[in-house]
Amino acid sequence: MSHSTKNSHLSTTVANLKPSGIRRFFDLAANMDNVISLGVGEPDFVTPWNVIEASYHSLEQGYTAYTANAGMIELRQEISNYLKHRYFVDYNPDNQVIVTVGASQGIDLALRALINPGEEVIVIEPGFVSYAPAVTLAGGDPIIINTKPEHEFKLQPEQIEDAISEKTKAIILCSPNNPTGSVLTKEELIKIAAVIEKHDLIVLSDEIYAELTYDEDFTSFAFIKGMKERTILISGFSKAFAMTGWRLGYATGPREIIEAMVKIHQYTMMCAPTMAQHGALEALKNGQKSVLDMKKSYRQRRNFVVNSLKEMGLDCHLPGGAFYVFPSIKSTGLSSEEFAEQLLRKERVAVVPGNVFGSTGEGYIRCSYAASLKQLDEAMKRIKKFINEL
Structure with missing residues (x-):
């Protein structure tokens, strides 16, 4: 399909956007049977029952406006309390x-509230597929920083x-990172903060995986001295609370930026779904035990998957957070796309080729360990068979 908009009614910006590379593999996998998917970035857990019940209850009580x-x-008060007690950052609800x-949507609103046409936003890769397109859609220019495997893909x-x-x-940070699972320590964040202060940058800190760190406590970027005033903290309920389909997130930050974001939100979205907000309220009030149970399970799976991949000869750092591993498949001589496609066709395991997360991801694949241990065990056996037969 031509990306030219000649004789077309489309906006050139949208016409030139590449579709998400992740979807192509899901579409392929959807038409096959007996596929084990390690592709999707979502928990395999169902939303905790108390959250579902709270949402039902709100509907029964007529909260539908x-x-x-x-x-x-x-x-908003509960989000404020949660961030204060959990990560020691204080926001006025x-x-x-x-x-x-x-x-x-928090990322989209923040970028649209901040960016004038032609201004640059630094995007770190390998990184979440939406960041660069969201910058482009806001009229900005994404400037890519490629992180290196020798630093465990951590920004320097x-x-x-x-x-x-x-x-x-501005700069978009994501720790724990999708797709690499790398987590920036407090010491590393302090060094990054010094550069950000020096150049007077605004930071979009995507902390959606904050609850899912396995080896050390999470530090919010807004907690670093002098950073709260220049940070928009983006988070939500999808990953830690197993609420992906509820579509509920939040952003906190300096008053003038949040008020600008609310202005755009008023005209484009009105408000987030009411019943989902009631569910989220319950998740924050009484959901911590479920989060810890899920986290314990993820940690066990992470260790199993990393050990299995290393045993079959694939290089893989131990990710400190999220629920992804990012092994190198360079030793197979295949490109990321070839590896993922052949693995899917021959062994019915869906993984995501690393190059969809930026050119630095070439030679890697992303495997999500948000699947049961039984499924992960079978998937590892299939991947091993596939590699042995190469």
Whole structure:
């Protein structure tokens, strides 16, 4: 299909956007039977029952109207309490918190509230597939920093220095990272913060996987000295609370930025779904035990998958968070796309080729361990067979 908009009614920006590379593999896998999918970035757990019940209950009580544009005040208060007690960052629920339709909408709103045409936003790769397109859609130019396997794909402060120009406005950080699972330590964040302060950048900190760290406590970027004033903290309920289909997220940050985001949200979305907000309120109030149970299970699976991959000769760092491993498949001589496609066709295991997360991801695959141990065990056997037969 031509990306040219000649004789077309489409916006050139949209016409030139590449579709998400992840979807292609899911579409392939959807038409096959007996496929084990390690592709999807979502928990295999069903939303905890108390959350579902709270949502039912809200419907029974007639809570079916719009909420305030920024979200129910009770939910914003609870988000504020949660961030304060869990990560020691303090936000005023009246004007520093907005409830969004997933963390993805939070990223979109933040970029649209910040970016003037032609301004630059630094995007780290390998990284979540939506960041660069979201910058483009907001009228900005994504500037890519490629992280390196020898640093476990963690951003280095000097890389930010090298990427900065007079047009640089903001940087998007994601720790724990999707797809690599790498987690930036407090010490590493402090060094990054020094560069950000020096160049007066705004930070979009995507902390959707904050609850899912396995080896050390999570540090929010907004907690680092001097960073709260310049950070938009983006998070939500999808990953830690197993609420992907509920589409509920939130953003917190400086009042003037959050108020600008609410303005766009008023005109484009009105408010996040009311019944989902009631479910999220219950998740924050009484969901911590479920989160810890899921986290314990993920940790066990992570260790199993990393050991299995290493045993079959694939290089793989131990990810500190999220629920992905990012092994190198360079030793097989196949490209990421070839590896993923052949593995799917021959052994019926779906993984995501690393190159969809940026050119640095070439030679890697992303495997999600948000699947049962039984499925993971079978998937590892199939991958091993596939590699042996190459």
